[in-house]
Every structure is written in structure tokens, then in C-alpha cells.
Amino acid sequence: MGRRILATVLFVTLAAGAFAAGASAQPQSADQQIYETFRAWIGQQPRAVQESADVLEQYRAKLVKDGVSPANADRQIRVINEQADRLEVERWNQILTSQKPAFNTQPNAFLVRMVQGRKPGRALDVGMGQGRNAVFLASQGWNVTGFDPADRAVAAANQAAQARGLKLTTQIVGSEQFNFGRNQWDLIVLSYVSFREELQKIIESLAPGGMVVVEGFHRDTTAKRPVGGGVVFDTNELLTLFAPLRVVQYEDLEGPTDFGIGEPNRLVRLAAVKP
Numbered sequence: 599m600g601r602r603i604l605a606t607v608l609f610v611t612l613a614a615g616a617f618a619a620g621a622s623a624q625p626q627s628a629d630q631q632i633y634e635t636f637r638a639w640i641g642q643q644p645r646a647v648q649e650s651a652d653v654l655e656q657y658r659a660k661l662v663k664d665g666v667s668p669a670n671a672d673r674q675i676r677v678i679n680e681q682a683d684r685l686e687v688e689r690w691n692q693i694l695t696s697q698k699p700a701f702n703t704q705p706n707a708f709l710v711r712m713v714q715g716r717k718p719g720r721a722l723d724v725g726m727g728q729g730r731n732a733v734f735l736a737s738q739g740w741n742v743t744g745f746d747p748a749d750r751a752v753a754a755a756n757q758a759a760q761a762r763g764l765k766l767t768t769q770i771v772g773s774e775q776f777n778f779g780r781n782q783w784d785l786i787v788l789s790y791v792s793f794r795e796e797l798q799k800i801i802e803s804l805a806p807g808g809m810v811v812v813e814g815f816h817r818d819t820t821a822k823r824p825v826g827g828g829v830v831f832d833t834n835e836l837l838t839l840f841a842p843l844r845v846v847q848y849e850d851l852e853g854p855t856d857f858g859i860g861e862p863n864r865l866v867r868l869a870a871v872k873p
Contacts (some may be wrong), residue, residue, distance in 0.1 A: 729755025
């Protein structure tokens with residue numbers, strides 16, 4: 599149960615960030631409020647708690663300790679357990695299609711730098727969102743496939759591509775349903791997405807000479823604000839995760855991030871090539 603819930607919490611939870619600026623401008627249902635409260639709590643927990651099999655039991659105990667009646671606590675756990683996937687998708691549909699985006703709508707700067715001068719081929723954008731990276735790659739001559747469970751965000755990506763006379767191949771699925779294939783991608787983009795569960799599939803799906811480009815938060819960021827565990831990495835963890843590949847660039851620095859604009863964070867970046 600803990601691993602499934604952690605996988606659902608795909609991105610970042612910012613106390614005054616993307617959701618507060620984008621999605622919460624619209625009225626929230628009672629179920630959405632329950633889910634957002636849980637999401638903020640789990641984002642503040644150490645990794646051992648986030649990945650524990652009894653994470654929902656721990657959260658229920660926390661609710662009761664805070665004065666929530668056992669019956670109400672049970673109801674909240676049912677909402678999280680049964681509706682987390684739907685509520686997470688709706689959350690990101692609202693954020694990624696907001697009229698006033700609170701995230702970087704331009705292509706990821708590290709990705710732009712890493713593909714400069716690289717011969718275009720087949721690219722895969724994992725968790726493509728509203729298509730900022732996919733559209734950029736298509737404009738550079740890449741044959742781009744992208745997927746994301748947020749259906750309205752994917753529709754916005756296709757619309758943006760069509761407006762520029764570009765073509766994307768898209769699917770409305772999560773990583774657990776997507777068929778990565780084997781030895782077929784010349785580039786895989788992992789920009790602020792959870793991918794540990796599919797790591798072996800990702801490495802196997804890279805073509806020989808293919809590159810993976812990753813950017814996410816360093817764990818130090820969680821001392822400032824809650825961040826979804828799937829996009830948080832320990833010192834040098836990316837080097838360990840992608841040890842089968844040849845690392846061509848690794849960065850651990852304080853700087854602006856694509857989610858949480860306006861305040862520097864410690865972030866990690868990696869580009870690695872399959873031998």
C-alpha cells in the first residue's frame with residue numbers, strides 16, 4: 599500500500615507553490631481537501647515513512663492523535679486509498695492548464711543544454727505534462743512520444759504542437775501502464791517525475807548511445823517545504839541509480855527549479871548515455 603500511494607504522489611507539494619497558485623483558485627471538494635492534507639503530510643515525512651507499507655495506518659494514527667474521530671479518520675483513509683489516483687490526476691490537470699502557471703512553462707534549461715548539437719532521433723518525454731519539453735524537442739527535429747495521466751494537460755500539449763505545425767505522439771497513461779519497449783529511444787526525459795519503479799525498464803528501453811536526462815530535487819529541499827518523495831534524491835543517488843550508464847554530466851547545486859519558482863532550491867541533474 600505504501601509504495602502505491604508514494605507512486606501516486608508524483609510531483610512536488612509546495613505550501614505556497616504550484617497548487618496554491620494554480621489549482622486552489624478553484625473551489626475544492628471535501629475529498630480534494632482530504633487528499634491535499636494527506637499529500638502535504640506525506641511530503642514532510644522521511645523516506646522510510648513514505649515508503650513504508652503501513653503509511654496509511656500511520657496517517658490514521660496521526661489524525662486520531664490530532665483529535666479527529668476514529669470514524670472520520672477511517673473515512674479519510676478510504677478517500678485516500680480509493681481516490682488517490684483520480685485526485686492526483688485532477689490536481690495536475692488544474693496546475694498544468696492554469697491560466698496563471700506557477701511553474702516554468704519554457705523547456706527545462708538542463709535538457710536544452712544537453713541536447714544542443716546532438717543528432718535528433720526518437721525521444722520519450724516521461725510525465726510530459728503540458729508539453730513544454732516535448733514541443734521544444736519536436737521543434738528541434740526529434741520524433742517525440744510523450745505520456746502523462748493528466749488528460750487535459752496532454753490535450754494542451756497536442757494543441758501547442760499543432761499551433762506550431764509540429765507533431766507529437768501522446769498517450770494518456772501513467773508509467774506503470776506505458777510500454778517502454780527495448781533499445782528504441784535515443785533520448786528519455788525525466789524532468790521532475792517519479793521513475794524509480796520503472797528504472798530498469800527505462801534503462802532497457804534506451805537505444806545504444808541513447809541519453810537519459812534527469813532533473814529533480816535534492817533531499818535538502820524537504821527541510822524548506824514538503825516535496826513528493828518520487829522527485830527527491832539523496833546525495834549522489836542519481837549516480838547510483840544510473841550506474842549501468844556512462845555519466846556525461848552530473849550537477850548538484852543551489853538554483854532555480856521548474857516547480858517552486860521564485861525561490862532557489864538544491865537540485866540535482868544528470869545526463870547519462872547507454873554504452
